[in-house]
Amino acid sequence: MSTPTQETTTPPPPKAQNSLTQGTLPRWTWAAMLAGSVAVAAALAAALGAAFGAESFLMPLWVVLVPVIYLPAMLILQWVRINKRKAIDGFWKNLVYLAFLIALLPLVSVIWSVVSVGLPGLLAPGFLASDMSGITGRIDQETMETGGDVLGGIRHAIIGSLVITLAATVISVPIGLLTSIYLVEYSRGSWLSRAITFFVDVMTGIPSIVAGLFAAAATAWFISTASSLGLMAARPYTMGLTAAIALSVLMIPVVVRTTEEMLRVVPNELREASYALGVRKWRTILKVVIPTAISGIASGVTLSIARVIGETAPILVTAGFVVNANWNLVSGWMATLPVYIYRQFQNPIAPAATEPSEQRAWAAALVLIIIVMLLNLAARIIAQVFAPKKTGR
Amino acid sequence: GGANNPDTGSEANGAENGGEVSELSGTINAGGASSQETAMTEWTQSFAEIHPNAQVNYAAVGSGGGREGFLSGEYLFAGSDAAMDDDEYEASKEVCGPDGAFHVPAYISPIAVAYNVEGVDTQLNMDAETIARVFAGEITSWDAPEIAEQNDGVDLPSTPITVVHRSDDSGTTENFTEYLHAAAGDVWEWEPDGGWPSDITAESAQQTSGVVSTTSDTDGAITYADASQIGGLQSVAVGVGGEYVPYSADAASNAVASSPRVEGQAPNNMAVELDRDTEEAGAYPIVLAAYSIFCNQYEDEATADLVRAFAEYIVSEEGQQAASEAAGNAPLSADLRAEAEDAISQISAG
Amino acid sequence: MAHANETTSPPSAGPAAPSGPVRKKTLRQSDRRGVFGDKLFSGLAMAAGIAILVLLAFVALFLSSSSGRALYSEDEGLIVGQFLQYAMPLVGGTIIASIIALGLAAPVAIGVALFISHFAPPRASRSIGYVIDLLAAIPSVVYGAWGMSFLAPAMVPVYRWLHENLGWFPLFAGNPSGTGRTILTAGIVLAVMILPIITSVSREIFIQTPKLHEEAALALGATRWEMIKMAVFPFARAGIISGIMLGLGRALGETMAVALVLSGGALTASLISTGNQTIPAEIALNFPEAGPGSERQAQLIAIGLVLFIITLVVNMIARWIVSRNKEFSGAN
Amino acid sequence: MSKRINAIDLNVYYGDFLAVEGVNIDIEPRSVTAFIGPSGCGKTTFLRTLNRMHEVLPGARVEGQLLLDDDNIYDTAVDPVTVRSMVGMVFQRPNPFPTMSIRDNVLAGYKLNGTRLSRSQSDQVVEEALKGANLWNEVKDRLDKPGSGLSGGQQQRLCIARTIAVKPDVILMDEPCSALDPISTLAIEDLINELKDTYTVVIVTHNMQQAARVSEKTAFFNIAGTGKPGKLIEYDETTKIFSNPSKKDTENYVSGRFG
Amino acid sequence: MSKRINAIDLNVYYGDFLAVEGVNIDIEPRSVTAFIGPSGCGKTTFLRTLNRMHEVLPGARVEGQLLLDDDNIYDTAVDPVTVRSMVGMVFQRPNPFPTMSIRDNVLAGYKLNGTRLSRSQSDQVVEEALKGANLWNEVKDRLDKPGSGLSGGQQQRLCIARTIAVKPDVILMDEPCSALDPISTLAIEDLINELKDTYTVVIVTHNMQQAARVSEKTAFFNIAGTGKPGKLIEYDETTKIFSNPSKKDTENYVSGRFG
């Protein structure tokens, strides 16, 4: 180190290490420590359980105690044997891994419960290809008594879910995407952009039931106004489109906020490079900015679809509930998977024989998850095709 | 429609069956109370079997939602646990012509006071006051003297009582609290309402299936629920005029038949003022009468015919029987059925 | 959306070397269609923004026009006090549930996002991200059913234990719920629901952190964590907050899961006993039976309006935090 | 098809900060002009006003006139896009498009504008431009690889290729060779020499030898101190600037006796 | 506290692509070494292996030994963080932290080790480092402004200041002056001259004059063709390399008769 010790104001030299291999721990340290933590946690859990009467959840207590012991133990060990920075780095690394494991817990639990209960129903013959017309309580009771296959299916609900969600996506994604483009590329902090940002924020918190009530009221108002002006015949407002509008209210803010963030971090130098080639702004946006941000946008869009495809409350008041398929968005009622699931859970077809309904509900939930999974996969593949070819430099 | 549907009707209620069984065709959209959803499913499906070209949809949006949709013309009829008030009746004249709408108590079901106490396999007896005290949180243990003295010879555990009530506003709650208020007014001072009194701290769950499953999962729990849906739970025999009466379909149906009608609405209106503090032996006073609300007058002949046919079907012996088999409710008594048929026959086109 | 159907003048006819793509003889001879494309696109973008404002204006109009009777009745005049008495406990319950959900979800979600972007082996990280996104694919009804029939019973002994050993602490005071369906359980379910939202947004931003800045930090001798603090977090700050706000919006507005899981009741500080209710659940549970045009209906819509205002305030604070040092933007 | 550039009393601002003040300069068509001057004096800033790239930054604006031949490019009737398609630019920091292959990067000026090229035409454009930028040999076998996987100097040459591919009238280069090795530098200088037969070329450079080698005229910018605006101090024949400048500051700077 | 660097049979890969092959080089402590060579020959790549920055890229790996004094920095027991805090680096493209002020940028590395600095101490560090990088006068009045608002050259000098502020043992510079004007370049060269009294300095440059001016030894890298690995052709006293190289390629390159 060069700086000779000077008067007191001299900044301390900025480093402590002199040797490269100073204070490394053997590679197996973490494994040993983990094993130790598991053992100590077991003992502690037993002791605690005895002392505080927590016998009924020894296992969970044990599981919780393992990181509680492991993390600080590693921290202290590294702090003492290596140095503080390394210790803190390791501590956060462990925390990050722990966060991941914690996130897996509910995932595994939910997926397991859905798959294990839902799979038999999904495999029941004709479950995907048939609807619920003709399925009555008496049939379910008979099924229970004779032990035959559960009848009835979710074709109509799959169709309804897909059609309504697609319509909502077609409404929301262009509006959301264009709005975020306006916010990031055009507005330059104008009052309008501030107003939009402000209200999009508010939209994120609209309860879905309110969105449904609003969409019903708005469509009813629109139809009655239009029919009193003679523009169209009076007709019921309960239809797929009304549900799609309700879902759009929920979807738009998610699309706007996610894509806005993704567009904002596109480096300005890419925009400039494009402008300098004499490329118009809108082409720059479409061909340079959006492709650069596409993977983020795609995950934002899938997120928003996942957000609304599972909605129950607003659908019932806007699209009604039927037992057979309807492809028509603007006429007639539609059923969707979440409503189907909810009704099967809450009001089993046969109150005295609920198993068939429960089986159908869980199987439908499984199907819904699979649908969103596939959508997600598709979005990722699309994003992959356009995404920046990453090489670090 | 598909591979495993038992009937041919399903989605293809189109031409191929036309004329063969019935000339009725069209779609009725309706909505309302969830209490009668099971019965409605039965009715709409069976009706579609008889009339392949006709379809009835029922959305269980709740009684209030049903009446709102009905009054706005969105629903051709509504299902409702509570009768329309006079304002709503007035409003119904806008969509239903000068006579407005009328109620038919097509779905009658006893409300059971159901419980789950480990070690008690027999039916417990409770009078109205005891029930009220339990639900008000004043009696907190199953071996309380008030319960013990009405149940000689039953070995009651000291399990604490967990009251489970509906978390959503519901007709069941309204009927139950009406009963408590009428039959045990000095204990139960709260006004009858669809929502549970907020100052009683108790467990709650959504919908009948929710309270039933919560009660089933909780030792010492007690709840009130549509009797047809209590599954394996035990139910209380309710004290009426010194005797203890278990719930039964006949008792429930009779309670409705003997109750006075609501005055001041359409002439063929069948809304009832249930008599909760009856002392009549053998009557079971905790009854839910869920109405179907129809217009006296529909816009055109086809609609009127279709609605009339459906209404006739649901009150018919066959329809009531079908619902009862599926939903476990109490079929209408013969008198009530006759009255209902008469009321329904007045549906006309304007 | 105006898409790129429109092409500027094709290269000069001959098969020989193409000339410049938008060859102009003079400056003023501007390419009309191009200018029109720009105008159209910016117009569309602005129109989309305005459409949102109009939509929101309608929602606000709908809410305020239908909630009038909650604040004013013909017999009693202004009944704001009465309404507030009704609304405040619900506001409290909503905020408690959201705080629990955010408190649990945000750190875990950011951790998971970091895990995916900076810790997991690069090959695995895509699929891990995909797996976590699956959490978002689960419909709220299923979360509700899961929370009600699986999580809640599992929490019962925990609550009892907490009460017995930490009962002196207000959060664990009160009678432990016999069903486990308390505000804490609801908060946990909400946390699971918003986790993928926060994760997904943060992850995408983390991935965008310029390599240049990450390398700058590493080259200074930063450990991975220090690099994250120095280059990743500052760059992603606005994005993280945005993700958290989206998650919070979901937590504030979630209806069905809470309605199914929570055994609601009066406002209480205790997390382990029955009680508390959130605004969306209150609306969903009571709206179906509320008579058309009744005061009850108005009251329910009015608390929807209150939720609006809560969301607004929270987001304004978040925006303020983000905008405090805007000139230090990551895009440069 | 080159153009004359004529700046009249040009002031350039970043928001309220006057970065460059009172520039009057007359740049001949078919010539190479070098901008030199100390760091931060506003060379980049002024260069960016020549194709209206300056106004892309929020708050940035320009006062005064800038004539391209006889039209003021800052006239309200003028579309900046037209200006930029006539005045191409190579940036100080190489910025290839990360979403595009090397080939597409070269063709960006066409593709982004929606111009359809036949396969043979585009092959020709790519080859010509890459050869012009002295990059062809290095990348001809991996034209479909992403442009961001190249070395720094390769990226810079890719950006040059991208700019010359669209054949603008004026080419602005902001330190195009700062990341290049001598061979590529020579190649670029040769290219500039070729270009000036048809185009007007303006180049910012910190390399005096380079300025002396390639340019006919040189403009020296200077700045009096931090926060002060940069100014055009002297503009003259390159030989004059380097051998016998009329201003003291210029002499100090080119002889390295400055600061 | 400078260190000796000794590479033994070093191969550097990007995934399966061998970018630099079989480098053997011995760099004296307290000296300045220049790396020269055509673009794409692997100078940056090799430089990045000297402080294990190379492995930051996915798929990138190194074979062979690299001794710092006597420790192999690629030993499994060695923590790359320790290596990097001993071997500082200035990148080819300036990369100040955009979210930090100028002041914080300079202090970024310093703060890492957790030493708490008093206000006056940190002022001193900032001033010293900025003066060393010849940037102090230009920015002293706006130390709290973001680092990204500086001109290209200013940004580069800021990065140099950031690196020297932490006083590493070895300083690697990847074309540190390519974006700088002659004055700043001179200042940096002076700085390098000062630094070599205490540190080991390695610098990549395309500027032969610069290499000749500042370095004691010069390493010439070359590449046989695209897709081939870069190799260290000749490593010797700078004067020897520029006056009388032993390899033909070297002579061609330094005399500009290459390619």
Ligand SMILES: Nc1ncnc2c1ncn2[C@@H]1O[C@H](COP(=O)(O)OP(=O)(O)OP(=O)(O)O)[C@@H](O)[C@H]1O
């Ligand atoms: N985006 C910006 N916002 C505000 N000021 C800026 C911006 N870009 C540059 N400046 C300032 O404008 C002045 C001129 O900068 P400019 O980049 O034109 O310098 P330069 O002559 O190109 O320097 P160099 O040779 O280092 O590239 C400098 O003081 C710089 O700090």
Ligand SMILES: Nc1ncnc2c1ncn2[C@@H]1O[C@H](COP(=O)(O)OP(=O)(O)OP(=O)(O)O)[C@@H](O)[C@H]1O
């Ligand atoms: N991230 C990367 N992935 C794959 N190949 C790379 C990557 N970075 C560089 N290369 C390749 O490695 C080789 C050496 O590149 P490097 O950047 O070391 O060259 P250089 O000598 O520094 O050139 P320059 O003087 O232009 O900066 C080149 O062929 C380059 O294309």
Ligand SMILES: [Mg+2]
């Ligand atoms: Mg510059």
Ligand SMILES: [Mg+2]
């Ligand atoms: Mg390099």
Ligand SMILES: O=P([O-])([O-])[O-]
């Ligand atoms: O019939 P309810 O569901 O409202 O009780």
